[in-house]
Amino acid sequence: xxxxxxxxxxxxxxxxxxxxxxxxxxxxxxxxxxxxxxxxxxxxxxxxxxxxxxxxxxxxxxxxxxxxxxxxxxxxxxxxxxxxxxxxxxxxxxxxxxxxxxxxxxxxxxxxxxxxxxxxxxxxxxxxxxxxxxxxxxxxxxxxxxxxxxxxxxxxxxxxxxxxxxxxxxxxxxxxxxxxxxxxxxxxxxxxxxxxxxxxxxxxxxxxxxxxxxxxxxxxxxx
Amino acid sequence: xxxxxxxxxxxxxxxxxxxxxxxxxxxxxxxxxxxxxxxxxxxxxxxxxxxxxxxxxxxxxxxxxxxxxxxxxxxxxxxxxxxxxxxxxxxxxxxxxxxxxxxxxxxxxxxxxxxxxxxxxxxxxxxxxxxxxxxxxxxxxxxxxxxxxxxxxxxxxxxxxxxxxxxxxxxxxxxxxxxxxxxxxxxxxxxxxxxxxxxxxxxxxxxxxxxxxxxxxxxxxxxxxxxxxx
Amino acid sequence: xxxxxxxxxxxxxxxxxxxxxxxxxxxxxxxxxxxxxxxxxxxxxxxxxxxxxxxxxxxxxxxxxxxxxxxxxxxxxxxxxxxxxxxxxxxxxxxxxxxxxxxxxxxxxxxxxxxxxxxxxxxxxxxxxxxxxxxxxxxxxxxxxxxxxxxxxxxxxxxxxxxxxxxxxxxxxxxxxxxxxxxxxxxxxxxxxxxxxxxxxxxxxxxxxxxxxxxxxxxxxxxxxxxxxxxxxxx
Numbered sequence: 001x002x003x004x005x006x007x008x009x010x011x012x013x014x015x016x017x018x019x020x021x022x023x024x025x026x027x028x029x030x031x032x033x034x035x036x037x038x039x040x041x042x043x044x045x046x047x048x049x050x051x052x053x054x055x056x057x058x059x060x061x062x063x064x065x066x067x068x069x070x071x072x073x074x075x076x077x078x079x080x081x082x083x084x085x086x087x088x089x090x091x092x093x094x095x096x097x098x099x100x101x102x103x104x105x106x107x108x109x110x111x112x113x114x115x116x117x118x119x120x121x122x123x124x125x126x127x128x129x130x131x132x133x134x135x136x137x138x139x140x141x142x143x144x145x146x147x148x149x150x151x152x153x154x155x156x157x158x159x160x161x162x163x164x165x166x167x168x169x170x171x172x173x174x175x176x177x178x179x180x181x182x183x184x185x186x187x188x189x190x191x192x193x194x195x196x197x198x199x200x201x202x203x204x205x206x207x208x209x210x211x212x213x214x215x216x217x218x219x220x221x222x223x
Numbered sequence: 224x225x226x227x228x229x230x231x232x233x234x235x236x237x238x239x240x241x242x243x244x245x246x247x248x249x250x251x252x253x254x255x256x257x258x259x260x261x262x263x264x265x266x267x268x269x270x271x272x273x274x275x276x277x278x279x280x281x282x283x284x285x286x287x288x289x290x291x292x293x294x295x296x297x298x299x300x301x302x303x304x305x306x307x308x309x310x311x312x313x314x315x316x317x318x319x320x321x322x323x324x325x326x327x328x329x330x331x332x333x334x335x336x337x338x339x340x341x342x343x344x345x346x347x348x349x350x351x352x353x354x355x356x357x358x359x360x361x362x363x364x365x366x367x368x369x370x371x372x373x374x375x376x377x378x379x380x381x382x383x384x385x386x387x388x389x390x391x392x393x394x395x396x397x398x399x400x401x402x403x404x405x406x407x408x409x410x411x412x413x414x415x416x417x418x419x420x421x422x423x424x425x426x427x428x429x430x431x432x433x434x435x436x437x438x439x440x441x442x443x444x445x446x447x448x449x450x451x452x453x
Numbered sequence: 454x455x456x457x458x459x460x461x462x463x464x465x466x467x468x469x470x471x472x473x474x475x476x477x478x479x480x481x482x483x484x485x486x487x488x489x490x491x492x493x494x495x496x497x498x499x500x501x502x503x504x505x506x507x508x509x510x511x512x513x514x515x516x517x518x519x520x521x522x523x524x525x526x527x528x529x530x531x532x533x534x535x536x537x538x539x540x541x542x543x544x545x546x547x548x549x550x551x552x553x554x555x556x557x558x559x560x561x562x563x564x565x566x567x568x569x570x571x572x573x574x575x576x577x578x579x580x581x582x583x584x585x586x587x588x589x590x591x592x593x594x595x596x597x598x599x600x601x602x603x604x605x606x607x608x609x610x611x612x613x614x615x616x617x618x619x620x621x622x623x624x625x626x627x628x629x630x631x632x633x634x635x636x637x638x639x640x641x642x643x644x645x646x647x648x649x650x651x652x653x654x655x656x657x658x659x660x661x662x663x664x665x666x667x668x669x670x671x672x673x674x675x676x677x678x679x680x681x682x683x684x685x686x687x688x
Contacts, residue, residue, distance in 0.1 A: 218683065258625055
């Protein structure tokens with residue numbers, strides 16, 4: 001599978017070439033265009049994922065795209081919000097990923113949605129943490145530009161700015177300021193304290209901050 | 224009329240400079256950034272006042288066009304589309320018309336004819352959008368949500384998500400299909416797509432407005448029963 | 454007050470710019486609440502009401518009322534965060550919308566800024582709200598302009614790219630596209646033409662007519678246009 005990232009860094013789109021018979025899994029809705037010989041199969045999902053979908057935000061259903069007809073197939077994929085894409089090599093190391101950052105992956109990359117201990121990670125916005133396993137490539141999308149940070153020791157990041165991080169890093173969630181009232185007043189959400197050595201990918205914009213600022217200016221909804 | 228696209232590629236805008244008095248530019252309502260005060264702006268109430276008001280109230284993007292007319296040579300107008308992304312310029316000529324997603328139309332010289340009621344215009348998109356045909360002679364400016372990506376169509380053709388279509392050359396064959404069945408529609412996944420065949424060019428945008436709208440939907444305030452508003 | 458310019462870097466520009474500021478002992482960076490991306494653990498953050506520093510009780514009360522109005526009308530935050538660090542550390546800030554970050558160093562001068570464009574400031578700057586007039590009530594962005602004066606650095610953002618346009622005579626600008634302008638310019642908020650009907654029919658927002666000589670800083674995107682456009686696609 002060949003992946004070429006185009007229109008970086010703000011409107012990035014992945015151009016994927018699948019060999020005949022090769023498959024790719026992608027987040028539903030990620031397809032921009034494709035050659036007619038690519039077949040789509042909607043993922044079944046399972047009950048757990050279905051429940052997760054009901055709590056707002058994007059679903060974690062994935063479609064399987066397969067090049068058929070004896071010829072290679074081409075596929076163009078993109079994330080929802082403006083921003084960059086990054087390709088992660090799963091295998092030598094594993095990654096944790098913010099659920100909305102997932103765009104696509106090789107079928108041999110397993111994505112675990114039942115990562116324990118992360119209930120309050122994103123302050124209840126229907127986001128959750130994914131863990132990758134297996135072997136292959138994973139395409140992650142960001143809101144804004146992607147800043148790659150080599151953590152050597154300690155670093156604090158607002159959770160809304162997290163895209164992905166290597167599983168060699170230790171992390172704990174904390175309130176932004178001392179005390180709940182101070183945190184709420186400060187306007188900052190939860191932060192993640194990272195320690196150890198490893199790479200961390202941050203996005204330069206915070207989707208929930210953006211969503212709130214935009215949402216309050218839109219006509220109200222019925223439910 | 225001279226046009227210059229600035230701030231590319233992420234927040235593109237256009238500077239239009241008039242050469243002679245009387246030259247006119249037709250632009251989608253709400254896209255003016257600034258103009259020399261002496262440029263005349265006239266509002267076009269296409270379809271009559273009631274229709275316009277209805278479209279405006281429903282929040283739909285209508286084909287509301289304002290006309291900017293120069294009174295002096297060298298006057299200028301700056302335009303910017305609503306969405307983040309790029310702006311591209313095309314020249315239409317007799318026999319070389321352009322089909323444009325109504326939401327992507329930014330502006331054109333007044334010499335270009337904009338046809339909104341040609342056969343086959345409807346059924347392409349949701350949200351009151353339609354396919355516009357730009358024909359005649361002159362410059363047309365279109366905007367994309369995200370980057371503009373051209374695809375040359377030949378052979379077996381190409382399938383594009385409808386909401387990622389910006390424009391395509393007249394003459395291409397196209398067929399709207401639903402892929403993935405009912406389930407994918409519910410998941411706001413791939414719903415309507417268009418299969419292009421023949422020879423021509425398609426311009427796609429790398430971001431999808433209806434996916435963006437679905438993403439922002441949970442952030443909207445909930446309408447309260449009592450007063451129906453804030 | 455000892456003033457040394459803080460080391461700062463604007464990265465990831467121009468479309469998703471973030472501001473990185475290096476803090477030394479004694480430095481204070483005042484930032485818009487909610488704008489922090491990351492910081493070194495030893496950087497301290499103190500939240501306070503957005504009132505001029507050193508304002509007395511009435512000053513704070515006035516600021517509170519103004520802030521409350523701004524919050525109700527335009528949803529702006531009541532609070533700002535002061536970042537400081539005794540040992541030296543770094544803080545990264547970003548606005549909510551995409552676009553650029555720019556810095557303007559003021560040496561006793563003044564600049565008028567659209568309130569939503571404020572990101573952070575350092576030094577001895579006074580932030581004073583100026584009322585946009587009754588017509589400004591119709592325009593969220595134009596309700597208040599912020600007058601920044603004094604000595605220090607001002608970091609401001611624009612939604613989209615920034616464009617500096619000189620005014621020589623008169624220039625009519627869409628309200629939502631204004632970032633900042635020279636205070637020497639005269640400005641008047643107007644309906645785009647055709648009165649109230651014209652306002653609704655033209656699809657254009659309120660416009661500001663600038664006259665005199667000076668520079669206007671524009672942004673190439675406009676939040677009101679974005680929401681109108683987006684509204685068509687909403688379920």
